[in-house]
Amino acid sequence: MAAIKIPTAFNIDLEFEASDIGQRIGAWFIDLLVRGAYLCLVLVVVSNVNWPSDGKNIFAFWSILIPISFYFLLMEMFMRGQTPGKKAVGIKVVSLLGNPPSFSQHMIRWLFRILETPVIIWGVVPLVSIIRSKYNQRLGDLVAGTIVVNTKNKSKLSDTIFREVSQTDYQPHFPQILRLSDKDLNKVKELMDLALKSNNQELSAKVAYRVRDVLKIETEMEHVQFLETLLNDYNYYVTKD
Known part of the structure; x- marks a missing residue:
């Protein structure tokens, strides 16, 4: 085959x-x-x-x-x-x-x-x-x-940082995400998936705080929601025409 x-x-x-x-x-x-x-x-x-x-x-x-x-x-x-x-x-x-x-x-x-x-x-x-x-x-x-x-x-x-941003009117939240590389985003996703699989809220919080610190982002979003939004934003910026 x-x-x-x-x-x-x-x-x-x-x-x-x-x-x-x-x-x-x-x-x-x-x-x-x-x-x-x-x-x-x-x-x-x-x-x-x-x-x-x-x-x-x-x-x-x-x-x-x-x-x-x-x-x-x-x-x-x-x-x-x-x-x-x-x-x-x-x-x-x-x-x-x-x-x-x-x-x-x-x-x-x-x-x-x-x-x-x-x-x-x-x-x-x-x-x-x-x-x-x-x-x-x-x-x-x-x-x-x-x-x-x-x-x-x-x-x-689903093993990668790909997210299907299907909304035609999707509005990204964090343009700072483009400062991270594919390698960085894949590591963020790997840690986020691990946190979700093991229900480890402390790990997801650490990852979220670290990314916020590096990108100088201030937000009240819940940790996992913040990380998911980052991945969606990255997909939007990378795949848009």
């Missing part, structure tokens, strides 16, 4: 293991079975309800068309990059930063899936794309900026 090293804005390489084509095909067939089971369920329900024929046909049409058509989009959005098939074989979709795909990335993958669906072109485009691309990406992944990786990652963003 291809190893994927993703450079971050924090001078840290995240290493993932790309899913192979066998896993992708296996996941697709499991999802096909799930959709097939749903189709059979709808047909059984329709055949056992006492409705006029036109009503049955309309109900069956929309009950099948919408869930089947939007299956991958909705599953991957609500299951954070997975479908039942992907979860069963141990793979998931992530962005090229290693975090869950955005709504637009999910949409792009879904729209390109319509062009790539095996029902139309016998799977030639996705198979060729996965085989030929560096990170086993299908066309939709290449355009959306996503990859499909094994869920047993060798490293993950």
